[in-house]
Amino acid sequence: KAGVTQTPRYLIKTRGQQVTLSCSPISGHRSVSWYQQTPGQGLQFLFEYFSETQRNKGNFPGRFSGRQFSNSRSEMNVSTLELGDSALYLCASSFGGFLTQAGELFFGEGSRLTVL
């Protein structure tokens, strides 16, 4: 079956602009998580959505937001971009049903954002 798909794969923005990234999870997966990957910080959790509801949120400023649609596709938005937002943004999907044990996250290839 098809894996996790993220678009766009690469993008360049300037400070102050905003960006929207998209993630299509594996069919049947209802949980979508977003992570920011930078060389010094590793993977940092942004937020997780399940059935269109944000279930968990990391320690990022309010400029970072997301949403999930009824088909489980998710988008994340970063407003008022700063140089430090340059990173690889990874989306991961999992089955994520209630009262199921935590399990494998399936990552997409990521969207590499460069802020100039």
Place this chain on the structure above:
Amino acid sequence: GENVEQHPSTLSVQEGDSAVIKCTYSDSASNYFPWYKQELGKRPQLIIDIRSNVGEKKDQRIAVTLNKTAKHFSLHITETQPEDSAVYFCAASRDTGTASKLTFGTGTRLQVTL
């Protein structure tokens, strides 16, 4: 919140040798500990995981051990091969059954030399 520390940040071993990567976590309620491997330019992929009711788990050349008392867990790779060269991330989460949030370590770059 949870904090995961991972050591070493880089590790170079000769082919055939063993490699060990260690992680410590801060939240005693964490109960799920996966390890992800990320090859250069690729996505992270789960290689092994362990839950807090188990002390050790093996899968061919890979094993993970967990010491809940000391709050640390380790990845062991035996008979290393060049294809084991990658960045390895440990992670921890408190599995509440309703949310999925992994706290990752900062990664270990493993280089297997011939």
